[in-house]
Amino acid sequence: MAERIQPAVDWNLATWEGSRREQHRRFQGLSFARKLEILEEMAEFAPIFQKEISAITNSSTIEHLALSSSCDCRFNLLSP
Numbered sequence: 180m181a182e183r184i185q186p187a188v189d190w191n192l193a194t195w196e197g198s199r200r201e202q203h204r205r206f207q208g209l210s211f212a213r214k215l216e217i218l219e220e221m222a223e224f225a226p227i228f229q230k231e232i233s234a235i236t237n238s239s240t241i242e243h244l245a246l247s248s249s250c251d252c253r254f255n256l257l258s259p
Contacts, residue, residue, distance in 0.1 A: 191197040206214070 192201050
């Protein structure tokens with residue numbers, strides 16, 4: 180039985196910057212029509228996400244997360 184050859188891992192993609200570059204590279208390779216389809220799909224989900232965000236920010240949950248000592252947050256969740 181033939182052995183499967185594993186492709187080499189590009190460790191540059193394992194960083195935030197590398198991942199973002201790869202996302203841009205793949206998006207640039209899409210056709211204009213596909214890019215429009217993706218934007219339309221995102222527009223469909225925007226109201227759903229907005230409702231979720233509103234529900235979270237209107238509750239005391241966000242204050243609990245911001246004040247919790249176990250929360251390793253990079254952002255100030257209490258800022259407007």
